[in-house]
Amino acid sequence: MSLTSPTRTAAVVRGGALGAALAAAALLAAPTGRAAAAPEPTRLQFTKYSPTDSRLSVLRNGRTVVVYRAGSGVNDKECERGRGWLPNGTYPLGRHHTAYGGNLIKGYAIELGNKLCYQGINRTELFIHSEMTRSGGQGGPEGQRWDGVGDYSSHGCVKLSPQDIKSLFRTLDRIGWPTTLRVVNG
Numbered sequence: 001m002s003l004t005s006p007t008r009t010a011a012v013v014r015g016g017a018l019g020a021a022l023a024a025a026a027l028l029a030a031p032t033g034r035a036a037a038a039p040e041p042t043r044l045q046f047t048k049y050s051p052t053d054s055r056l057s058v059l060r061n062g063r064t065v066v067v068y069r070a071g072s073g074v075n076d077k078e079c080e081r082g083r084g085w086l087p088n089g090t091y092p093l094g095r096h097h098t099a100y101g102g103n104l105i106k107g108y109a110i111e112l113g114n115k116l117c118y119q120g121i122n123r124t125e126l127f128i129h130s131e132m133t134r135s136g137g138q139g140g141p142e143g144q145r146w147d148g149v150g151d152y153s154s155h156g157c158v159k160l161s162p163q164d165i166k167s168l169f170r171t172l173d174r175i176g177w178p179t180t181l182r183v184v185n186g
Contacts, residue, residue, distance in 0.1 A: 040062060042178040043059040045059060047184055047185075049186040051075055054072060056168070069152070071154055072157065073086070073156045079117040085156065086115070086156060090182050091180060091182075091183065092180055093111070096111070097109045098169065099136065100129070104143065107134055107136040107137075110129070111126075112126035126157050129154075130162045132144060136162070
């Protein structure tokens with residue numbers, strides 16, 4: 001029986017208000033012949049332009065939500081451990097912290113998985129982070145104090161300014177945390 005057949009219409013009339021409500025619900029739930037697209041998960045992408053002037057983008061449903069200036073390494077040699085920028089590819093995201101207390105990295109940090117680069121060197125201890133105190137503040141010795149544009153260089157992690165990493169956390173808390181970071185050339 002079609003949704004607008006005389007038999008169905010008569011049933012609605014006989015059913016009164018309850019019947020009308022059920023018929024309306026059936027019309028709303030009726031298939032339209034096309035499946036609704038599932039929302040695309042949140043993604044992070046690091047686009048390399050130079051070690052101290054690249055971009056970290058948050059993408060959702062095929063659209064750019066926000067873009068941050070970022071750095072990675074002190075040179076463009078992907079396989080130079082502790083100095084080169086991240087090799088291209090996809091990295092799994094680990095835990096995210098607002099009070100990380102590592103030896104070099106403190107405060108806001110997102111763990112990245114290890115990456116084997118083309119020369120066979122395993123890049124480990126990788127993060128998305130900034131330069132701050134463990135509590136996320138500024139001050140103290142170098143390594144805990146953001147000094148401006150010159151601080152985008154890193155030991156090979158993705159590095160943001162303190163205000164940008166805090167903004168990134170707020171954005172991801174609101175729209176959903178991704179599971180991977182994609183690294184590409186610009």
